[in-house]
Amino acid sequence: MQHHLILRVVTRFVLPFILLFALYVQFHGDFGPGGGFQAGVIFAAGMILYTLVFGLDNATRVVPPSALRVLMASGVLLYLAVGFATVLLGGNFLSYDTLAENAKDGQHYGILLVELGVGITVTSTMIAIFYVFVGRNLPSDDTRAGS
Amino acid sequence: MIEFILDLIILVFLLVVAVTVIRLRDLFAVVMLFGIYSFLSATFFVLLDAVDVAFTEAAVGAGVATMLMLATLALTERREKRPTHTPLIPLMVVLATGALLVYGTTDMPAFGSAAAPVHTHVAPHYLYESPKEIGIPNVVTAVLASYRGFDTLGEVVVVFTAGVGVLTLLGFSRRERDESENS
Numbered sequence: 001m002q003h004h005l006i007l008r009v010v011t012r013f014v015l016p017f018i019l020l021f022a023l024y025v026q027f028h029g030d031f032g033p034g035g036g037f038q039a040g041v042i043f044a045a046g047m048i049l050y051t052l053v054f055g056l057d058n059a060t061r062v063v064p065p066s067a068l069r070v071l072m073a074s075g076v077l078l079y080l081a082v083g084f085a086t087v088l089l090g091g092n093f094l095s096y097d098t099l100a101e102n103a104k105d106g107q108h109y110g111i112l113l114v115e116l117g118v119g120i121t122v123t124s125t126m127i128a129i130f131y132v133f134v135g136r137n138l139p140s141d142d143t144r145a146g147s
Numbered sequence: 148m149i150e151f152i153l154d155l156i157i158l159v160f161l162l163v164v165a166v167t168v169i170r171l172r173d174l175f176a177v178v179m180l181f182g183i184y185s186f187l188s189a190t191f192f193v194l195l196d197a198v199d200v201a202f203t204e205a206a207v208g209a210g211v212a213t214m215l216m217l218a219t220l221a222l223t224e225r226r227e228k229r230p231t232h233t234p235l236i237p238l239m240v241v242l243a244t245g246a247l248l249v250y251g252t253t254d255m256p257a258f259g260s261a262a263a264p265v266h267t268h269v270a271p272h273y274l275y276e277s278p279k280e281i282g283i284p285n286v287v288t289a290v291l292a293s294y295r296g297f298d299t300l301g302e303v304v305v306v307f308t309a310g311v312g313v314l315t316l317l318g319f320s321r322r323e324r325d326e327s328e329n330s
Contacts, residue, residue: 104282125310
């Protein structure tokens with residue numbers, strides 16, 4: 001995609017807004033439509049767009065696959081950690097009332113953390129799957145160009 | 148009235164797209180039509196006031212899933228092989244099952260009926276008590292992340308497992324393997 005100047009310029013212009021919108025959907029999910037799943041997918045879509053236009057090499061320099069593997073697990077672990085924290089604080093598994101003095105504040109913190117865990121896992125899983133698909137395609141591209 | 152007409156138009160479009168998808172042999176066009184199908188579904192969900200679901204459908208169905216299917220196409224073939232036989236028996240099975248399912252729906256409460264069990268069981272509790280118990284305006288988030296937090300944990304684990312499955316099956320990218328072999 002070296003010669004697609006318009007695509008490159010437009011992507012560079014649009015990408016920050018896509019990523020910012022993903023963060024908005026992530027942290028505004030309590031008040032408007034959205035949440036971890038949607039935000040994760042939007043963030044991943046932004047990274048996929050970047051990969052499509054600027055190539056896998058640049059993308060893996062921004063988000064290395066090894067980091068993705070760690071992030072995939074850490075999202076689930078964050079979710080589980082919130083669950084066990086509520087148990088240790090004397091409540092039921094994933095009943096966030098005990099996370100703060102006030103039950104409503106506890107619910108707020110709990111939902112925010114849990115949604116963050118969802119977002120991290122969904123983002124990294126989507127990008128990781130896309131990387132694998134694109135990465136497998138590269139060698140055949142080279143042979144096609146060579147033949 | 149206007150909403151009914153919009154519903155009708157979108158449902159007809161969905162039907163047309165679905166039939167076209169079945170008939171087409173060019174898989175690239177099929178993937179594009181899948182994207183359109185997802186967008187139409189998302190619009191339909193908006194009409195049904197299910198904004199969160201519409202959001203997910205538009206982002207996952209029309210966005211990422213289309214990209215993943217395109218990536219798969221790049222790895223495989225663009226054209227679907229012609230079936231060697233006319234699938235008459237499968238058609239009969241599908242028609243019979245479909246007829247049974249439609250017959251089954253006659254026992255269900257009318258679409259949108261306020262007396263349906265979904266609307267009388269836990270839904271009123273979620274709608275009326277969640278501002279007091281959870282204190283956040285979006286009831287969908289309250290249900291997903293708090294009341295049904297354990298279910299959502301399961302969903303995240305499913306996403307994680309799917310990712311691990313794909314990574315295990317397709318391996319890590321070849322280049323990375325080459326690098327580790329060279330070093």
